Amino acid sequence: MPVKLxxxxxxxxxxxMRQINPDVVAAYPITPQTPVVEYYATFVADGMVDTILVPVESEHxxxxxxxxxxxxxxxxMTATAANGLALMIEIVYIAASYRLPIIMPLVNRALSGPLNIHCDHSDAMxxxxxxxxxxxxxxxxxxxDFTIIATKLAEKENVLLPAMVNLDGFITSHGVESFEMLDDEVVKEFVGTWNPKYSLLDTENPVTFGPVDLFDYYFEHHRQQEEAMNNAYEELPKVFEEFAKISGRKYDFLDxxxxxxxxxxxxxxNSTASTAKYVVDELREEGKKVGLIKPQVFTPFPKKEFQKALNGRKGxxxxxxxxSFGKxxxxxxxxKSALYEVPSRPKLGSYIYGLGGRNTSPKMIRQAFExxxxxxxxxxxxxxxxxxx
Amino acid sequence: MSNLKGWKEIPIGGVIDKPATSRLYKTGEWRVSRPVIDREVCINCMQCWLYCPDMSIEGSIEGKRMKLGEFKMEYCKGCGVCAAVCPVNAIVMKPESEFIDE
Structure with missing residues (x-):
């Protein structure tokens, strides 16, 4: 039976992560990601998982x-935040191009500088x-839920892409709230056993990872990555459906x-959607016809879903x-670009909020609606x- | 590059899925100029064959003498050593742009 924690x-x-039971976790501490790996290290120390935990000397x-x-x-798996992601970014691109389904919680924090440890999404972007x-x-x-969903999707043979699960630094990572944890066995069965397509340890079928890839094939490999992302988009509804069966929670590209x-x-x-839902409820009580869309998936970008959801709205x-300075x-x-071809384009407004952890109040949300x-x-x-x- | 495989035919991730495939890899693609030999002027001295750092120039034995063979463009890097050592100036380096559609 699922339990409330x-x-x-x-x-x-x-x-x-414990229920998925990865073979290897390598991580370096950075606020506000630190407790993710701290808790995980406890599971490793207590022998609750089979993971080899590698405490490395940097995110790179x-x-x-x-x-x-x-x-x-x-x-x-690994986990990081902000400057940690910035330091590892070279290898982040390489992980994707090598088609390695690594799972990484990214505890969103403002990129330096000036130095700031609080939440925004500059790291994810x-x-x-x-x-x-x-x-x-x-x-x-x-x-x-999405840490589990990410694992299921990333390891599909026609996808084989790494996936990051973004959660707001401090607000989500350090705030205490109840959630329903599935049974260990249910998650274990859902994610299944990982059977890699290629393995350096498979001496019967020797392979090379990471050879130089010049103008003759680099372009083709990038086209393959695009195809894998298209496949991820096609596979996601099925994964959401399967996850609903084990959890009773039905997700979609857009909430x-x-x-x-x-x-x-x-x-x-992310978490500001909770504040926005509160404001939507207030405005509904005042008779305003308002709603909220919270994208659960940013890449692959749910373009068609946005077109369907926003066509014909007033604003x-x-x-x-x-x-994105200067852009x-x-x-x-x-x-905005997704709406280029829709028959009835709504009026659009762009609002920057919450940089460096700046609090976003219901009043500010209301201002944008006004x-x-x-x-x-x-x-x-x-x-x-x-x-x- | 028309003899190279398309994106649907190659292993993903830049993985090389078989061992000992380096001999299949053609390394001459980034050449900016190539040697062109005038066989009428060549005296079969084999200096170019001897000096070529990539063994891109073939040679064979005919009786007691050697005979100059083909210049293998799959491996030639266009360094121009062959043209420089040719005692009769039978080899000229021509820009690759003249051969771009080949």
Whole structure:
């Protein structure tokens, strides 16, 4: 029987990792990811998992170690945040191009500088073009569930891509909340046994990983990565369906909250969606037809789902917790371009919020909705919530 | 590059899925100029064959003498040593742009 645990988000993620039982975990501590690996190290020390835990000397080494282990045929995981991701980014791209299904919780934190340890999504956006599948989670339950879902998807033979599960630093990782943990056996059966396509340890079938790949084949390998991402998009609904069977929780590319008859829709990722749902409820009570979309999947980007959900609406406000200096914000630019061909384009507004852990209050969320109600949305203008002038 | 395989035909991830395949790999693709020999001028002295650092020039024995063979463009890097050592200037280096459609 599933049990309710009231713990931190970091603990919830560590429990998912314990149930998946990877062969190798290599990690380096960085706030606010540290407790994920701390809890996991306890499971290793207590003999609850079969994992070899490699305490490396940097994140560059952490990702290198899991790439090596994954190429050897191991099921592998690591976890990081912000500058840790920045330090390992070279190998993050390599993991994807070698098609190694490494799973990595990314505890979202602002990239330096100036130095900041609190939540925003600049770290996730640093890796948006790395070829990793990217999930975003609102709370403990989702962080736990998507760690399991990510493993199932990443290891599919027609996918074989690494996947990161984003959870908000401190808000989710250190906040205490209840979530439902599935039975160990149920998760074990769901993720199954990892049978690598290629293994450096398979001496009967010797293979080479990482040879130089020049203008003659590099292009073709990138096209394969795109195909794998397309396959991930095709496979995901099936994985969501299978996960619903074991958990009773049915996920989709987009979490649609009160959008059916909504004239005005907000799009926001991760924990701020909880605040936005609260504001949507308030506005609904005031008679406003509003709704919320929380993307659970950022890569592969659910373009068709956005087209379907946003076509014909009056106004859509999109909140980004990261900037793309000199260009439109990451989530906003993708949604804006997705709507290019829809028959009835809504008015759009781009809002930056919560950088460096800046608190995002219901009042700020309401302000973005008010702009939509007042027909005060300018598609080419970037606005800021909670910024001092 | 028309003889190379398409993206659906190759192993994923840049993996080489068989051992000892390096001999299949053609290394001459990044050459910027190539040697072109005038066989009328060549005296079969075999200096170019001897000096070629990539063994891209073939040679065979005819009776008691050697005879210069083909220049293998799959491996020639276009270094120009052959042209430099040729005592009768039978070899000229021509820019690869003249052969781009071959």
């Amino acid at each position: 009231t713990v931190t988000g970091a603990h919830a993620v560590a429990q998912a 080494s952490a990702m290198s170690a899991v790439v090596g282990a994954a190429a050897a045929g191991a099921r592998t 640093l890796a948006r073009d790395s070829g990793w599948i990217q999930f975003f989670t609102e709370n403990h339950q989702e962080a736990y 649609l909250y009160k959008t059916d008859d909504a004239d005005y829709i907000m799009v926001v990722m 859509v406000v999109i909140l980004d917790r990261a900037m 439109e914000a990451p989530l906003y630019s993708l949604i 702009d939509a109600f007042n027909d005060n949305l300018v598609a080419d203008e970037q606005r800021y919530l909670g910024l001092r002038e």
